[in-house]
Amino acid sequence: MHELSIASSIIDSLKAKFQDERLQITEINLQVGKLTCLLPESLQFCFDSLRQDKLVKNATLKIETINGTGFCQECNEKYPMEALYTVCPKCQTPGMEIVQGNELKIKSVEVEDV
Amino acid sequence: MCDTCGCNTPDNHSHNEHDKRLLELHEDVMSSNEVYAQQNREYFNKQKIFTVNLLSSPGSGKTTLLEKTIRLLKNSVSVAVIEGDQQTELDADRIRSAGANALQINTGAGCHLDAHQISHAIKEIELDSNSLLMIENVGNLVCPSMFNLGEHFKVVILSVTEGDDKPLKYPHMFHAADIVVFNKTDLLPYVDFDIEKSQSYAKQINPKVITFELSAKTGEGMTDWIDWLKLNLTNK
């Protein structure tokens, strides 16, 4: 389950960033693109199973799903992209370039001092 | 413990410092893997090591294809293999018997190799310059697609016993692929697998993908694959 290693990467990168500071994270705002192979529910579950560290112990993980958008080179136009196999709705050209929906980002964190 | 806020400092302190504040980070979670992948890639390029990452579901024939490839290439080029499996040294032993240098990485519960593991492995295994490095990823059609290792090409192996619809069912893997090898073509008479249909599914996701059809068991179709490797080895 890749969500487990992703959840642990999220915690590791936050630890690396904040370990020396006297603060606790109360909220993590994560952006996950619809075209990634990540399931928000699994990510949530894995995060909950890994939250022993005091930095993130009380943090809520908020996952914002980002819709997919593709760019068709033939039409020079952007279209919604439901899945990786979505072809251009206008000219049926496959392999639209993904311009949005691939995100896996920690957008922001809410912190408080301890 | 502080009665007001539950923190571990004495309870007579000011509570303004408990004000919550938002920090914008915009940090890409995969970036730590990407840093290692980039370093690995620079090393491969400097040493002129052509590197392929082999990906498939369990049992599609990655190790068999490696064994066959080693036997056909070892007289003309130095070949090394990094083997990723959750458990056992079995695949590395098969590679050594075929005549190549092999290093086994056991990922335990991990369902994929990552670039950090590879950065250690390439220090440990002795790699020649102007050589071929093949990395056999953990058998899994989902997770390894997210983790670049610094390889030059991702080679996805799909055996004809798995069903021709797999590119659509596992689009992330086929989207990440540079090459798709249809393996076990010797079994085509016994299964309903339409190679052309499967190819068109793969190209619907990834129009640039290059495909090969072969049987790692009988050797049928191996020439095109070997020629492709040789071409890339000389271009390095």
Ligand SMILES: Nc1nc2c(ncn2[C@@H]2O[C@H](COP(=O)(O)OP(=O)(O)OP(=O)(O)O)[C@@H](O)[C@H]2O)c(=O)[nH]1
């Ligand atoms: N008929 C036939 N059998 C094959 C072919 N290639 C591999 N096999 C068989 O498929 C089985 C699995 O092959 P492996 O090479 O171990 O597969 P793998 O992808 O390395 O498996 P994991 O490392 O466990 O994921 C073995 O019994 C092989 O002999 C082929 O081209 N034709």
Ligand SMILES: [Mg+2]
């Ligand atoms: Mg194997």
Ligand SMILES: [Zn+2]
């Ligand atoms: Zn179009």
